[in-house]
Amino acid sequence: MFADVVVLREHSRPFDPDQHDGFYDVAGGRRRYTIHAKVFRQWFGGSARCSAALAWLHKQGLLVMGDRLAFPSSASAEWAERTPLA
Numbered sequence: 001m002f003a004d005v006v007v008l009r010e011h012s013r014p015f016d017p018d019q020h021d022g023f024y025d026v027a028g029g030r031r032r033y034t035i036h037a038k039v040f041r042q043w044f045g046g047s048a049r050c051s052a053a054l055a056w057l058h059k060q061g062l063l064v065m066g067d068r069l070a071f072p073s074s075a076s077a078e079w080a081e082r083t084p085l086a
Helices: 037-043 047-059
Strands: 005-007 022-027 030-035
Touching: 030 037, 037 047
Parallel strands: 005 022
Antiparallel strands: 022 030
16 A cells, blocks of 8 residues: 655645645655544554554654644544644
């Protein structure tokens, strides 16, 4: 399975999760990825592995949460989901 993750360019159309699995932009020389939650779960084969991957990303400081406080949960991935501003 190959992911359809596209670059989000300034002045581009809003992201459509029905057309792409996700998008990325470049900030400070680093790529920042936004992946549709349903697709992310599929990549990891279900809820348990998805939650473990999100917890690892969070622990490593790689999960962008904005001003929102997050408490990782093994029961659900909702704590990490948010609506992108792009």
